[in-house]
Amino acid sequence: MRIVLLGAPGSGKGTQGKILAAHLGIPKLSTGDALRAAVAAGTELGKKAGPCMAAGKLVPDELVYGIVEERLAQPDAHRGFILDGFPRNVAQAQVLDSMLARLNETPLDRAVHLHVEDEEIIKRLHERAVQEGRHDDQPDVIRHRIEVYNEETHPLLDYYEAQGKLATVEGVGTVEEIMQRVLKVVA
Ligand code: ADP
Numbered sequence: 001m002r003i004v005l006l007g008a009p010g011s012g013k014g015t016q017g018k019i020l021a022a023h024l025g026i027p028k029l030s031t032g033d034a035l036r037a038a039v040a041a042g043t044e045l046g047k048k049a050g051p052c053m054a055a056g057k058l059v060p061d062e063l064v065y066g067i068v069e070e071r072l073a074q075p076d077a078h079r080g081f082i083l084d085g086f087p088r089n090v091a092q093a094q095v096l097d098s099m100l101a102r103l104n105e106t107p108l109d110r111a112v113h114l115h116v117e118d119e120e121i122i123k124r125l126h127e128r129a130v131q132e133g134r135h136d137d138q139p140d141v142i143r144h145r146i147e148v149y150n151e152e153t154h155p156l157l158d159y160y161e162a163q164g165k166l167a168t169v170e171g172v173g174t175v176e177e178i179m180q181r182v183l184k185v186v187a
Contacts, residue, residue, distance in 0.1 A: 001080040002106065002187060004087065004096075006156055007114035008149045009142075010124040011171045012178060016114065017084040019179050020186070026080040029071045031064050031088075054135050056144035059153065061092055068097055078105070089152040093159050110186055111160035114171035114178070117148060162173065 001024055005013040007170065014030060023026035035053060038046035045066075049059040068086055071077060085094040100107055116124075129137035136145065160166040167185035171178055 001082075002100070002108045003081070003186060004082040004083045004108060004111045004160075005085075005114065006153065006160075007171060008116060008118070008121045008153075009145045010117045010128065011112060012175075013084045015175060016178060016182055017082050019175070020182060021069060023084050023183070024082075024186075025082065026082060027071070027074075027076050028084060028085070029068065031067055031086040032084070032085040034067045034071075035059060035064070041054045053114055054139040055142070056136050056148065058148060060086055061089070061095070061162070064092070065099075068096070069103075072099065072105065073103055077151040087156060090155055090159055093156055108163075108165060111156070111165045111187060112182055113157055113166060113168040114182075115168050116171040120172060121146060128138055 003020070006091060007013050007018050014033075016023065017028045035046070035049045039050045039053065040046070049063055052059040064086060068083070072081060083096075087096050092168055107187065124147075125142045126139070128134065129142075136142075157166060166170075167176065169181040169185060173181075
């Protein structure tokens with residue numbers, strides 16, 4: 001299975017992606033986690049990405065393509081993968097499609113959209129700010145990340161709908177309930 005997870009920040013992509021990856025026995029790549037690791041390690045990539053992330057903006061597309069291609073080219077991704085946080089705009093989605101073709105991989109199977117209302121998103125991100133202290137979980141940055149999602153990432157739903165790959169799952173409930181919904185649409 002080749003799956004992309006779509007959803008606003010705080011919609012639960014990380015949580016569901018992790019369970020789904022374990023369940024299907026395929027790797028998961030979170031571009032957000034990879035970028036945070038690069039920032040923490042102080043790499044060139046991290047130095048370029050850090051300020052954009054702290055401001056709640058997308059980092060330049062070119063910075064994430066390398067991360068994704070490197071991971072998808074590894075042998076364990078050949079059986080399938082789950083992408084969390086990529087693609088985030090239509091340009092990235094088009095690059096992903098051509099990347100898979102270039103790596104001789106079969107195309108994506110499914111785009112799973114975790115749907116959560118803005119109000120609930122804001123509540124969750126504020127809670128996460130308290131619990132995890134992520135730098136981009138400050139109130140004005142949260143607002144900006146939601147705007148960026150609505151403007152740039154939300155149009156991807158149409159992109160995948162047009163390819164007949166979109167499945168929308170209600171992202172509110174217990175982790176287990178949501179997982180069952182996700183499993184149903186990827187079965
Ligand atoms: P969330 O989905 O909770 O907003 P992520 O952990 O997925 O957070 O991403 C955190 C930040 O990393 C984003 O706000 C953005 O700056 C950067 N980022 C992650 N993935 C991408 C991507 N595919 N393209 C551009 N920027 C990205």
